[in-house]
Amino acid sequence: KAGVTQTPRYLIKTRGQQVTLSCSPISGHRSVSWYQQTPGQGLQFLFEYFSETQRNKGNFPGRFSGRQFSNSRSEMNVSTLELGDSALYLCASSTDIVETQYFGPGTRLLVL
Amino acid sequence: AQTVTQSQPEMSVQEAETVTLSCTYDTSESDYYLFWYKQPPSRQMILVIRQEAYKQQNATENRFSVNFQKAAKSFSLKISDSQLGDAAMYFCAYKGGGSNYKLTFGKGTLLTVNP
Numbered sequence: 001k002a003g004v005t006q007t008p009r010y011l012i013k014t015r016g017q018q019v020t021l022s023c024s025p026i027s028g029h030r031s032v033s034w035y036q037q038t039p040g041q042g043l044q045f046l047f048e049y050f051s052e053t054q055r056n057k058g059n060f061p062g063r064f065s066g067r068q069f070s071n072s073r074s075e076m077n078v079s080t081l082e083l084g085d086s087a088l089y090l091c092a093s094s095t096d097i098v099e100t101q102y103f104g105p106g107t108r109l110l111v112l
Numbered sequence: 113a114q115t116v117t118q119s120q121p122e123m124s125v126q127e128a129e130t131v132t133l134s135c136t137y138d139t140s141e142s143d144y145y146l147f148w149y150k151q152p153p154s155r156q157m158i159l160v161i162r163q164e165a166y167k168q169q170n171a172t173e174n175r176f177s178v179n180f181q182k183a184a185k186s187f188s189l190k191i192s193d194s195q196l197g198d199a200a201m202y203f204c205a206y207k208g209g210g211s212n213y214k215l216t217f218g219k220g221t222l223l224t225v226n227p
Contacts, residue, residue, distance in 0.1 A: 033214065043203065045214035056213045088155055092215075100147070101207075101215060103157035 004104035025093030118218035135204030143209030
């Protein structure tokens with residue numbers, strides 16, 4: 001089975017721009033979670049989707065949003081980028097809430 | 113809110129030796145899951161081992177085993193016969209039962225394996 005895939009792998013944006021990141025879960029997985037990883041804050045939960053519904057959201061401003069499609073693929077969007085949004089964004093998928101989350105390789109976002 | 117603490121920012125071990133990474137957590141829940149993930153320089157987060165809180169038996173996966181002490185809220189990872197490929201950042205993570213869908217991570221322990 002193919003693992004979790006994330007595109008793009010690397011991205012450079014400037015302040016004020018917006019960005020969309022994509023995540024394709026493992027086949028059969030319906031839950032997709034997003035995490036932000038920075039040297040200062042570590043790994044922080046952004047949100048989780050299951051069957052196109054956001055079930056849980058972390059403590060991030062409204063500039064961070066996401067969605068899930070009927071094929072379980074998920075996108076996250078960050079509007080009005082700030083320098084502090086520079087981070088590794090990790091996507092993880094699982095079959096359901098009690099199951100183990102498997103991570104993709106991440107998208108490294110640099111905001112200049 | 114649940115918290116996960118990894119008190120060892122860095123650890124080192126000689127190849128073929130054994131090393132133990134520490135993790136403590138704080139929760140008021142009785143039903144939860146604990147994980148160890150490793151993140152090598154490639155930044156890919158890889159599952160090492162998983163423990164269900166309701167299971168008294170400690171989980172093992174080949175050279176990796178845990179010491180789960182529920183009352184003490186302690187969840188340490190033991191790596192036996194360490195290999196160069198074990199060098200990575202190791203994260204302890206907590207996932208609650210019920211409607212708590214997120215993983216809460218510790219700050220990580222950077223493991224160096226010396227040849």
